[in-house]
Amino acid sequence: MNQNTSNHPSKGWNREWGASVCALLMSALFAFFAFYDTDPEVYQFPRIIAIVLVLLALIQSLSAFRNSRLTDQKTISIDWMALLPGLIVGFLFVMSLEVVGFYTCAFLSFLALVSLYGKRRILDPKALVYKLMIGGIFILILYGMFWKLLYVRTPTGWFF
Amino acid sequence: MVPLLTLSIPGSPTAAVLLGGLLIHGLFPGPDLFTVHAEVTWTFINSLLVAQVLMLGFGLILSQHSGWIMKVPGHYMAAVIFILASFGTYSIQSSYSDVLIMTSLGLMMYFASKFGFSAAPLVLGIILGPIAEDNFMQGTLIGASRDGVFAYFTSGLINLTLITLCVGSIAYSIYSEAKTNRNKAAQAAG
Numbered sequence: 001m002n003q004n005t006s007n008h009p010s011k012g013w014n015r016e017w018g019a020s021v022c023a024l025l026m027s028a029l030f031a032f033f034a035f036y037d038t039d040p041e042v043y044q045f046p047r048i049i050a051i052v053l054v055l056l057a058l059i060q061s062l063s064a065f066r067n068s069r070l071t072d073q074k075t076i077s078i079d080w081m082a083l084l085p086g087l088i089v090g091f092l093f094v095m096s097l098e099v100v101g102f103y104t105c106a107f108l109s110f111l112a113l114v115s116l117y118g119k120r121r122i123l124d125p126k127a128l129v130y131k132l133m134i135g136g137i138f139i140l141i142l143y144g145m146f147w148k149l150l151y152v153r154t155p156t157g158w159f160f
Numbered sequence: 161m162v163p164l165l166t167l168s169i170p171g172s173p174t175a176a177v178l179l180g181g182l183l184i185h186g187l188f189p190g191p192d193l194f195t196v197h198a199e200v201t202w203t204f205i206n207s208l209l210v211a212q213v214l215m216l217g218f219g220l221i222l223s224q225h226s227g228w229i230m231k232v233p234g235h236y237m238a239a240v241i242f243i244l245a246s247f248g249t250y251s252i253q254s255s256y257s258d259v260l261i262m263t264s265l266g267l268m269m270y271f272a273s274k275f276g277f278s279a280a281p282l283v284l285g286i287i288l289g290p291i292a293e294d295n296f297m298q299g300t301l302i303g304a305s306r307d308g309v310f311a312y313f314t315s316g317l318i319n320l321t322l323i324t325l326c327v328g329s330i331a332y333s334i335y336s337e338a339k340t341n342r343n344k345a346a347q348a349a350g
Contacts, residue, residue, distance in 0.1 A: 019275040044300065045293045059334070067341055076274050087267075090242065094263050097246070098256055106243045113242070117235035138240065142247065152251045 015074040020057070020064040027053035085116045101157030103139055110135045161208075165189050165201070168291065173280040176287045183287075 031050035034043055093109040111131055120127040146152040163169040168189035170176035179189065185200075187193060193201045249262040269279060303312030313319060 015275055019277065022272065022275055022277070045296045048296075063334075063337065063341075078271075078274065086238075090263060090267075093242075093246070094259060097250075097259065102247070102250070106247070110239045110243060113239035114235050117238070118233070134236070138243075142243075146247070146251070152247075153254065154247065154250060155256070 014064075014068065015076050016064040016067055018076065020061040023057040024054075024061055027057040086113065089113055089116065097157075098155040099157050101159040102154035103143055104157070104159040106142070107135055107139045110138060165193060166191075170284060170287070173283045176280075176283045180287045183291075 027050065030046075031054050034046040034050040038046075040047070089109055089112045093105050097105050114131050114135070115122045115128075118127065118131070122128075147154070161175065163171055164175045164179055166189065168179060170179045182189060187197050187200060245262060245266070246259050249258045250256070252258065269277075269282075273279070299313060300309050303309035306312055307315075314323065
């Protein structure tokens with residue numbers, strides 16, 4: 001995953017601007033939930049915190065705006081193409097957890113993640129056997145320690 | 161550890177997690193911890209002392225060999241951490257929604273960390289937020305029955321000292337940042 005932080009002014013997003021916008025949006029959202037259709041007496045504390053957060057976010061945004069003239073602003077670029085496979089695997093794991101079963105899902109996700117982000121080719125037989133072995137041992141340890149020893153129950157689904 | 165155990169102010173994210181653990185077990189840091197729950201507290205403190213001695217022994221023996229963990233490739237670590245995090249989250253309440261929340265927060269925090277947001281203040285906020293709210297509501301009720309809420313919170317030496325320190329800390333951080341930026345701008349211009 002090749003996310004970089006650099007001082008190059010023209011590439012990626014300005015880090016300070018990005019942070020300010022995020023902080024402002026989050027505090028605005030928080031303020032909305034604190035003020036919209038709520039009892040003023042019960043929501044007194046969230047309202048005070050929301051006002052303070054919005055004020056601080058505004059100060060931060062103002063500071064970011066003033067600093068945007070400076071040339072050594074840090075920028076951020078995210079390699080979405082490298083990140084996407086991991087996100088898809090994570091999404092599939094979470095979505096199929098209860099349907100397929102935790103241990104099967106965990107094993108398949110482990111295999112998928114190490115294959116996608118490993119240096120060697122996905123279908124390299126030697127590497128595949130190695131990954132299967134490591135994944136199998138990891139899942140067996142997890143199963144033995146938590147299911148058998150500590151009686152922690154996870155979703156079983158179709159398989160296990 | 162001293163501010164955490166006496167004033168319930170965690171100085172680090174690790175201390176905040178420890179505070180969360182104490183609160184889950186019904187132990188509220190403060191004077192009660194050393195009187196009402198002295199049994200648990202002293203066991204806890206003594207275990208820290210024993211841990212220091214053990215750390216010395218294990219450190220001397222294992223430090224030569226434990227470096228191999230650094231050789232584990234990042235993608236293997238990421239896969240293991242993701243699965244363990246999902247497992248740990250699910251096992252607390254056997255709740256699937258908890259896994260969804262953990263994944264969403266993890267993803268959100270990944271992007272937030274790219275913009276310089278740190279997890280430490282968030283952890284502190286989550287743990288200290290309910291404590292602050294409870295005490296604020298308590299203070300509001302007491303204040304309303306006396307000279308008024310505002311006067312109750314802004315009078316007294318301790319209150320004024322803490323307010324001054326907070327305002328001073330924010331003002332100083334704004335001033336120092338402005339100064340740094342002025343210097344940078346001057347360097348860029350000249």
